[in-house]
Amino acid sequence: DTVAANGEVQLARNGDHKQALRFTFSAEPTIEDIRRMQAEFTDERDWNQFHQPRNLLLAMVGEVGELSELFQWRGEVAEGLPDWTEPQREHLAQELSDVLIYLIELAEKCHIDLPQAVLRKMALNRMKYPASKVHGSAKKYTEYKDSSE
Amino acid sequence: DTVAANGEVQLARNGDHKQALRFTFSAEPTIEDIRRMQAEFTDERDWNQFHQPRNLLLAMVGEVGELSELFQWRGEVAEGLPDWTEPQREHLAQELSDVLIYLIELAEKCHIDLPQAVLRKMALNRMKYPASKVHGSAKKYTEYKDSSE
Ligand SMILES: Cc1cn([C@H]2C[C@H](O)[C@@H](COP(=O)(O)O)O2)c(=O)nc1N
Numbered sequence: 634d635t636v637a638a639n640g641e642v643q644l645a646r647n648g649d650h651k652q653a654l655r656f657t658f659s660a661e662p663t664i665e666d667i668r669r670m671q672a673e674f675t676d677e678r679d680w681n682q683f684h685q686p687r688n689l690l691l692a693m694v695g696e697v698g699e700l701s702e703l704f705q706w707r708g709e710v711a712e713g714l715p716d717w718t719e720p721q722r723e724h725l726a727q728e729l730s731d732v733l734i735y736l737i738e739l740a741e742k743c744h745i746d747l748p749q750a751v752l753r754k755m756a757l758n759r760m761k762y763p764a765s766k767v768h769g770s771a772k773k774y775t776e777y778k779d780s781s782e
Numbered sequence: 783d784t785v786a787a788n789g790e791v792q793l794a795r796n797g798d799h800k801q802a803l804r805f806t807f808s809a810e811p812t813i814e815d816i817r818r819m820q821a822e823f824t825d826e827r828d829w830n831q832f833h834q835p836r837n838l839l840l841a842m843v844g845e846v847g848e849l850s851e852l853f854q855w856r857g858e859v860a861e862g863l864p865d866w867t868e869p870q871r872e873h874l875a876q877e878l879s880d881v882l883i884y885l886i887e888l889a890e891k892c893h894i895d896l897p898q899a900v901l902r903k904m905a906l907n908r909m910k911y912p913a914s915k916v917h918g919s920a921k922k923y924t925e926y927k928d929s930s931e
Pocket residue numbers: 680683730731734735903907920921922
């Protein structure tokens with residue numbers, strides 16, 4: 634594999650797959666960094682009184698709605714959004730960020746260690762969808778578990 | 783401040799605020815770690831053919847629905863979820879994780895460097911909601927910007 638250039642598309646050789654464009658993220662900020670920065674933002678404004686779990690969930694749902702608006706009434710959107718303008722990309726970047734910020738604060742206020750929870754969930758996903766059984770099929774576990782293929 | 787104990791509630795002195803219980807996350811995995819692990823999961827299953835931006839968005843919306851179900855028909859839920867059982871907490875941890883996994887893959891497939899996008903959005907949030915003006919008020923910028931308080 635080539636070394637990841639943060640936030641850039643790179644050529645990478647993925648195991649026995651053919652060369653593919655692969656986009657990577659910057660290493661920072663981490664989920665914990667974002668949690669801490671959002672906690673400071675909230676503390677400085679004395680806004681914890683409004684940031685109960687259900688309020689944060691609804692705030693996140695609102696942002697998911699704004700994110701969905703950017704994709705509505707379009708045909709399929711290709712990887713990398715080749716037809717989008719720079720302002721449209723930046724608007725998308727903002728809405729994705731809003732969802733992430735509220736999701737992280739919701740996990741914090743629920744005392745769920747989100748990064749570690751993701752590791753556990755990914756282990757479950759790998760068990761539920763064994764690569765050998767589901768290769769190239771989007772069928773859910775319940776649909777293919779009794780099939781002979 | 784006391785040193786963060788990963789995934790644990792700790793006593794922390796936050797500036798001039800009074801001592802408060804503060805929950806912190808583990809430092810890892812990072813957002814980029816999760817992106818990479820999910821990319822491997824998807825590659826191994828030949829599932830990139832299904833993981834177009836709009837499909838990932840809809841998958842995420844589905845998980846937001848499952849997350850919302852856990853909070854529906856309840857009264858307000860207190861910070862730290864004192865009344866929730868361990869299985870309920872783990873279910874919540876899984877649904878939060880599903881939302882995060884699809885959000886991260888959506889950003890990847892849109893070639894948005896999500897961690898850096900969050901930094902830019904948080905800078906905008908601080909400008910839109912100056913601490914001195916909004917202290918203790920949940921009113922949105924448009925509501926308070928012309929007020930004399
Ligand atoms: C009004 C408000 C905003 N934000 C932050 C988180 C989001 O990233 C962004 C959303 O702002 P708006 O509601 O103006 O879209 O600002 C926040 O944390 N808490 C709030 N009570």
